[in-house]
Amino acid sequence: MKKIILAVFLLSVVGCSYFQEPEKFIKDPHFAEYQDQRDKLERQYLRKEINYAEYVEKRDALDREYDGQVISRDEKIRE
Secondary structure (H helix, E strand, O other): OHHHHHHHHHHHHHHHHHOOOHHHOOOOHHHHHHHHHHHHHHHHHHOOOOOHHHHHHHHHHHHHHHHHHHHHHHHHHHO
């Protein structure tokens, strides 16, 4: 009985410490790539490498592409 209690205690301690930073374990690679591309685009605009119209056009295209990926993944999950 003592071994079971000890095992449950150890598992709870390990489990709690394992999930101190859940964002490290729950990652969406598609979103991470989208966010990276969006950040690069914003840096280009802030460095004046592209004008505002180009920034908005590229940002909207990137958003549409990511939205399409999300819809596609949602459809696959529902199947």
